[in-house]
Amino acid sequence: MSLLVAERLSKTYHASGWFRRQTAEGSAISNLSFTLEEGTCLGILGESGAGKSTLGRMVLGLLPPDEGRLTFRGEDLYPKGRRTRRSWRRDIQVVFQDSYSAVNPRMTIRQIISEPLRNYERQSAQEERRTVAELLELVGLAADDMLKRPSQMSGGQLQRVNIARAIALKPKLIVLDEPVSSLDMIVQKQILHHLRALKEKYGLSYLLISHDVMAVHYLADRVALLEKGTLVDTVDASEMFESGHPTFRAMMQAAGVE
Numbered sequence: 719m720s721l722l723v724a725e726r727l728s729k730t731y732h733a734s735g736w737f738r739r740q741t742a743e744g745s746a747i748s749n750l751s752f753t754l755e756e757g758t759c760l761g762i763l764g765e766s767g768a769g770k771s772t773l774g775r776m777v778l779g780l781l782p783p784d785e786g787r788l789t790f791r792g793e794d795l796y797p798k799g800r801r802t803r804r805s806w807r808r809d810i811q812v813v814f815q816d817s818y819s820a821v822n823p824r825m826t827i828r829q830i831i832s833e834p835l836r837n838y839e840r841q842s843a844q845e846e847r848r849t850v851a852e853l854l855e856l857v858g859l860a861a862d863d864m865l866k867r868p869s870q871m872s873g874g875q876l877q878r879v880n881i882a883r884a885i886a887l888k889p890k891l892i893v894l895d896e897p898v899s900s901l902d903m904i905v906q907k908q909i910l911h912h913l914r915a916l917k918e919k920y921g922l923s924y925l926l927i928s929h930d931v932m933a934v935h936y937l938a939d940r941v942a943l944l945e946k947g948t949l950v951d952t953v954d955a956s957e958m959f960e961s962g963h964p965t966f967r968a969m970m971q972a973a974g975v976e
């Protein structure tokens with residue numbers, strides 16, 4: 719079943735304010751269409767400035783497209799003429815690149831992970847503690863880590879916490895916005911491994927936004943290549959290395975794959 723369908727999305731940022739004259743108007747996304755099937759990972763691969771973050775913000779409901787339509791489980795994310803119902807809000811979660819700025823440094827890990835649970839579910843303190851412990855163990859951390867604060871964790875450990883928080887409500891879709899880019903190679907592999915295992919275990923769907931060919935190849939089922947706001951090629955991840963598209967090849971060469 720199609721989980722997320724983008725139809726001819728376009729977005730242009732308009733220069734505004736004092737700098738209007740100096741700032742060029744730019745089309746960030748242009749006529750972009752794709753389908754993300756339930757239980758799969760769609761990789762959106764693109765170099766800096768390709769429009770990846772713009773697309774990510776649209777899918778999270780934060781940035782309406784100028785044109786086109788975005789539907790999640792058949793429901794329009796930006797319905798015209800009436801207030802957005804946001805019934806999909808708990809079903810779409812996100813993991814950002816910078817694990818530290820994604821959390822409140824004053825909170826404990828338990829508070830961070832239980833925040834979405836408190837917003838949407840009523841659990842007793844004992845149930846909440848058990849749920850947080852289970853989530854920590856699912857991402858390869860210890861239950862006792864819930865007592866720590868972000869400053870007591872490494873970037874990789876904190877990214878696991880962010881993943882635990884993202885899966886707490888058993889969402890249908892997780893937007894992974896450069897989830898391992900700021901981590902060292904070994905930690906990257908561990909986190910990607912956990913993400914893949916969680917996807918298999920819970921039938922999760924991912925929209926993986928990245929400039930990292932290896933990460934996309936490892937985690938994605940399908941890969942869409944984004945260039946200057948336009949999708950120029952979409953292939954199965956297993957065929958990515960054989961794709962003749964020059965940008966695929968250039969990105970692979972840059973990553974030392976070819």
Ligand SMILES: Nc1ncnc2c1ncn2[C@@H]1O[C@H](COP(=O)(O)OP(=O)(O)OP(=O)(O)O)[C@@H](O)[C@H]1O
Nearest residue numbers: 731744745746764765766767768769770771772773
């Ligand atoms: N708030 C904004 N105002 C004006 N232009 C913007 C704004 N945000 C992004 N852009 C422009 O839109 C285009 C796409 O940017 P976007 O951040 O979506 O790309 P990206 O692929 O995520 O890049 P990066 O990997 O460097 O974050 C770029 O040309 C960028 O300069």
